[in-house]
Amino acid sequence: xxxxxxxxxxxxxxxxxxxxxxxxxxxxxxxxxxxxxxxxxxxxxxxxxxxxxxxxxxxxx
Numbered sequence: 001x002x003x004x005x006x007x008x009x010x011x012x013x014x015x016x017x018x019x020x021x022x023x024x025x026x027x028x029x030x031x032x033x034x035x036x037x038x039x040x041x042x043x044x045x046x047x048x049x050x051x052x053x054x055x056x057x058x059x060x061x
Contacts, residue, residue, distance in 0.1 A: 007033050009042060013055030020052075 007030055011018040022028060022036055034044045041053030051060060 009033060009037055009050045011052035011055055012045075012049040013051055013058075013060040016052060016055050016060075018052040018054065 006021045007028055008019045008021040009030070020037055020040070020042065022033055028036075030048075034042070034050070038044070041056065043051045043056050045051055045061065
């Protein structure tokens with residue numbers, strides 16, 4: 001068990017519970033994490049919504 005804190009991106013797609021985080025994200029801001037994760041296909045939408053690659057491909061914008 002760990003008490004480590006980390007920043008997570010959670011998908012705002014319908015009924016989607018996908019999330020991602022960076023191994024050292026406890027010192028990262030959400031903006032820095034989004035920049036890192038955009039390489040993996042995650043998208044940041046207006047209003048701070050995060051969309052995972054599967055929802056993005058399915059057209060959930």
